Amino acid sequence: MPRTSEPWRKPPKAWKHEPGRPAPGRTHEQTDRRHPIGTRAHEGLRQASQGTRTLRTGPPHPMSTPFETLTALRDEWQALQPLSAENEARLWKKLRLWWNYHSNHIEGNTLTYGETELLLLHDRTTGNHSHREYLEMKAHDVGIEHARTLAADKSRLLTEGDIRDLNKIILKEPFWKAAETADGQPTRKEIIPGQYKTTPNNVRLPQGDIFFFASVEDTPPRMAELAAWMRRELDSPTLHPVAFAAKLHHDFVRIHPFDDGNGRVARLLVNYVLLRSGYLPLIVRTEDKANYLTALRLADAGEIGALVEYFQSLAAQSLEWGIKAARGESIEEPSDVEKEVQIFVRGQKSGDPGPPPRTPTQVRELILHGVEPFFRILDQKLATLSPLFAETGKPDIASVAQKIGLLLRSTAASPDYRWEKRFDFFGYTGKADAPFDFSTTIQVAFEPADYRICCDGNVLKSLRYDEMLTKEQSEHLAASILKAAFER
Incomplete structure (x- = not known):
């Protein structure tokens, strides 16, 4: 069948029943076998793809990038092919490291960016991490190369077996993992790479509710259905x-x-x-996990447009890097340079002794040049909520370094030191039926091997004592805290 330059613009095949309405006595999912999220949702995505409908499911999304702009970036990127060997190498070094580091870190892997680079580019390890974390990082790198190889082969379509293989590759080998029984009791279960679940893997949400995924019995047929739809869309795009x-x-x-x-x-x-369609891989950054999960929650509620728009912004960022790289321009961000310096300094240390210990001098420097600026950024962001409250309270940040230094000198033998500050908002004056108050507690925990930024008991970021909290990291942390406060 002849293809247009944008095959997803062609009209879809006619439906046998009214779009958006299930057949009598059947659910949307039972009726719509071609598009598992339902006819109505697919029709909205298709219209947006063709430019006949603006993809909105609520208020304008702050990260919206129109499909036309994204396609233009893709075309500009394609027109700059082929890249020189040098530019290709530096672009894929960045994409490879970011993809590996962030995708694993989001799921709980504790290797730092520098440790990820040492492991993947220099085959060296440092830090005090479990063997499993090093293994998964290297296995994920193999998974990326496998996905690139599959995407480059336009003669075959991805299969359900390929999806299982990806899971088998990134998990590498069987292992045991902590789990919970149906009645909430702790237990352990063996994880077999590439094998579909044999027990329920529903999750308990922070408020105590259970979020249900597909049952064990429904998983094979639903995966077969998803794979079949995926292959149809790959072969004859409508989106x-x-x-x-x-x-x-x-x-x-x-x-x-x-x-x-x-x-x-x-x-x-x-x-x-994306790679198969001529785009570059998008990277969901660990600092932006809150926005990522919010987009997924909105998709769960039927607002798939939020996730599409979020991915649009990330895909555009990767294409902009690619275009800069193709033109010989710098694709480094300030945080990248700082990470490279940390890696270089660490590499110059004979024997690579691992994380440096905590000292009063180091802590004071980290507070003066990292933690204190972070709190000033956070203070500015949370101040945007102040007009909604009659009274607010915030910590005095000015003398933090001096106070921490005195405490550390007097308690140097203590196992850790934690500094907590509360941001309080009293007497809501907005349009809610009843006034309310809320507080959020930010904690900096200076422990023997690392220091951690926490919000209401949850660790947001862990760093070594030779790693400074950068301005970019501070901006992302402050933005995630503001978002969490706003969603209350």
Whole structure:
């Protein structure tokens, strides 16, 4: 069949029943076998892909990038091919490291960016991490190369077996993992790479509710259905590649077919679709995890457009890097340079002794040049909520370094030191039926091997004592705290 330059613009095949309405006595999912999220949702994505409908499911999304702009960036990127060997190498070094580091870190891997680079580029290890974390980082790197190879082969379509293989590759070998019984009792379960779940893997939400994924019995048929739809869309596109990738990601995680590695496989599938369509891989950054999860929650509620728009912004960022690299321009960000310096300094140390110990001098420097600026940024962001409250309270940051230094000198033998500050908002004056108050507590924990930024008891970021909290990291942390406060 002849293809247009944008095959996803062609009209879809006619439906046998009214779009958006299930056949009598059947659910949307039972009726709509071609598009597992339902006819109505697919029709909205298709219209947006063709430019006949603006993809909105609520208020304007702050990260919106129109499909036309994204396609223009893709075309500009394609026109600059081929890249020189040098420019190709530095672009893929960045994409490879970011993809590996962030996709694993989002799921709980504790290797730093510098440790990821040492491991993947220099085959060296440092830090005090479990063997499993090093193994998964290297295995994920193999998974990325496998996904790139699959995407480059235009003669074959991805299969359900390929999806299982991706999970098998990134998990590497069987292992035991902590789990919970149906009645909430702690237990352990063996994880078999590439094998569909054999027990429920539903999750308990922070408020105590259970979020249900596909049952063990429903997983094989639903994965077969998803794979069949995916192959049809790959062969005869009706959606823009980013809309396709977002829908594939969401449908996959709603099934949650594996006992472990579902998020990483979902992001590998997203980038398989993008690479096959001439785009560059998008990177979901660990600092932006709150926005990522919010977009997924909105998709769960039927607002798939939020996830599409979020992915649009990330795909545009990667294309902008690619265009800069192709033109010989710098693609380094300030945080990248700082990371490279940290790696160089660490590499010059004979024997690589591991993380440096905590000292009063180091802590004072980290506070003066990292933690204190972070709190000033956070203070500015949270101040945007002040007009909604009659009274606010915030910490005095000015003398933090001096106070911490005195405490450390007097308690140098203590196992750790934690500094907590509360931001209080009293007497809501907005349009809610009843006034309310809320507080958020930010904690900096200076422990023997590292220091951690925490919000209401949750660790947001851990760093070594030779790693300064950068301005970019501070901006992302402050933004995630503001978002969490706003969503209360």
